[in-house]
Amino acid sequence: LLESANALILGIDRSWRITVCNRALLELTGFGRDEILGRDVRDFISSDQRQYLTSAFAAALLGQHHTAVTVALPTRHDGPVRTVWSIAPVGRVGAVGGPVDAVVAIGQDQSKIEALQQQVVRAERLATLGELAAGVVHELNNPLTSITVYAEYLVRKLESQGAEPPDIEKLRRIGASAQRILRFSRDLVQYARPSGREHESVDLAAVVRQSVSIFEHLVERGGIELVVDVDPELPVIQAVAGQLEQVLINLITNAVHAIEGSDNKDKAGRVVVRAAVESPSTVLLEVADSGNGVTEQDQAKIFEPFFTTKPDGKGTGLGLPIVRGIVEQHRGEITVGRSDLGGATFRVILPAL
Ligand SMILES: Nc1ncnc2c1ncn2[C@@H]1O[C@H](COP(=O)(O)OP(=O)(O)O)[C@@H](O)[C@H]1O
Ligand SMILES: [Mg+2]
Structure with missing residues (x-):
């Protein structure tokens, strides 16, 4: 279960040694399991974060929880990845204050969280825009269709009556403009409100x-x-x-x-x-x-x-x-x-x- 979880999972024992690391963590960092297990967790922490993180781990060893701890996680090939962690004690025996056996940290890749947040923001913006656009387009549709149809009809009629070409051209532009608005408004609705039909x-x-x-x-x-x-x-x-x-x-x-x-x-x-x-x-x-x-x-x-x-x-x-x-x-x-x-x-x- 730990192994196949999407979250990054890390366990350390009382002497700061890493005793658990799951596949998601190895995949993100590019390290092999043998390069991580048994090592001191402090070796993986950059100097500017050392104090902040050691105190979070130390607090966990005393039985406290820490949430939203941000860590620049080192990787093997690329630069560090921004991650967010919860750090919690495990194995507290009996009532408050019992001994803590180990600390488990559960993390998420920050860029993944940000991508999800962006998706949510976009979805919300689209939902509002969609309602608005659908309403406007609905109102525009009938009059615009009338304009294009009548303009086409009059173009044909004036042509057969031999009217002045510049006048026919003006009428043609009226029709083309109406069609352009129709096309744009249909695109807008399509964009803002993609039909959620069944696959x-x-x-x-x-x-x-x-x-x-x-x-x-x-x-x-x-x-x-x-x-x-x-x-x-x-x-x-x-x-x-x-x-x-x-x-x-x-x-x-x-x-x-x-x-x-x-x-x-x-x-x-x-x-x-x-x-x-x-x-x-x-x-x-x-x-x-x-x-x-x-x-x-x-x-x-x-x-x-x-x-x-x-x-x-x-x-x-x-x-x-x-x-x-x-x-x-x-x-x-x-x-x-x-x-x-x-x-x-x-x-x-x-x-x-
Ligand atoms: N096949 C293509 N070759 C070159 N540029 C393209 C191509 N497809 C899209 N683009 C560029 O992307 C822009 C946006 O495309 P799109 O969203 O379809 O809007 P539109 O076609 O209305 O301009 C285009 O204006 C064009 O600059
Ligand atoms: Mg296009």
């Missing part, structure tokens, strides 16, 4: 086919080559098919935009969508393109909501945040890097079990 058995090959089919007109127009590479051995995974399609559609849309905005207009644009078995327990969805790629500075920002480098009206900066939200809901991971095609590669790794 079901999903055939990834079908998801890829469905997502790619939306881009067929681009291929037919001949501007961009879209290559699809699906591993026939792909397992069925538990997921929400519609959401995975959304992931691919957003990534492919970005790839297409990247190619359209590429410096090198002569070279044929290329997008490669790949679905493969990544490991026995994970699958990979990958979208690579031959655009300009993402600069290293931008790599940290592109998953932030509303970050966009696209001209007004083309980008909302919500595509990748939506993608990341969906991937996280599927307990997966997304990374961005350079592709062999010269542009960007987005890799989504999903658990297959």
Whole structure:
């Protein structure tokens, strides 16, 4: 039980010798068990923390509990890791004041705690934003739909009546603007309120086919080559098919935009969508393109909501945040890097079990 716990567990005896250390602790620090067991715990404490920690351990040996003790834990290969510990006496025989046999310390990796806290904060912010956005979008939807439909109708009518082209153009812009607001508000709701639908058995090959089919007109127009590479051995995974399609559609849309905005207009644009078995327990969805790629500075920002480098009206900066939200809901991971095609590669790794 101790051994397989997620928490870091350390036991020391009355003479400060380490008598227990579990696997989580060894994994985090990179030390072997034989390098730790039997050693004096004070050897692992940096000099600036020595006084503070020795007094916490000494107090535990006298029967007191200490919580929220922060320790810069040394590791074998990297620098120290920030951890937070509770230190408690064990083996007190009989009533208060009995002898303490040993001290046990239970710790957590601080960076893990911080990541969880951030997730909670983000979830809360999104919940509020989601309610608000859903309400606003609901109100906007009907009038905006009327505007686009009537604008289209009038464009056709004026065209057939031979009206002045500048007037027709103005009307067309009214329709296009309304459509832009519609698209943005739908993205906003998608981002803020990802539908929490049940996971079901999903055939990834079908998801890829469905997502790619939306881009067929681009291929037919001949501007961009879209290559699809699906591993026939792909397992069925538990997921929400519609959401995975959304992931691919957003990534492919970005790839297409990247190619359209590429410096090198002569070279044929290329997008490669790949679905493969990544490991026995994970699958990979990958979208690579031959655009300009993402600069290293931008790599940290592109998953932030509303970050966009696209001209007004083309980008909302919500595509990748939506993608990341969906991937996280599927307990997966997304990374961005350079592709062999010269542009960007987005890799989504999903658990297959
Ligand atoms: N395939 C890609 N190649 C180059 N840059 C990309 C790619 N995908 C995304 N980006 C960058 O990330 C930004 C954010 O993307 P996204 O969240 O989808 O918002 P949007 O597409 O509306 O701008 C884009 O504006 C672009 O700068
Ligand atoms: Mg986008």
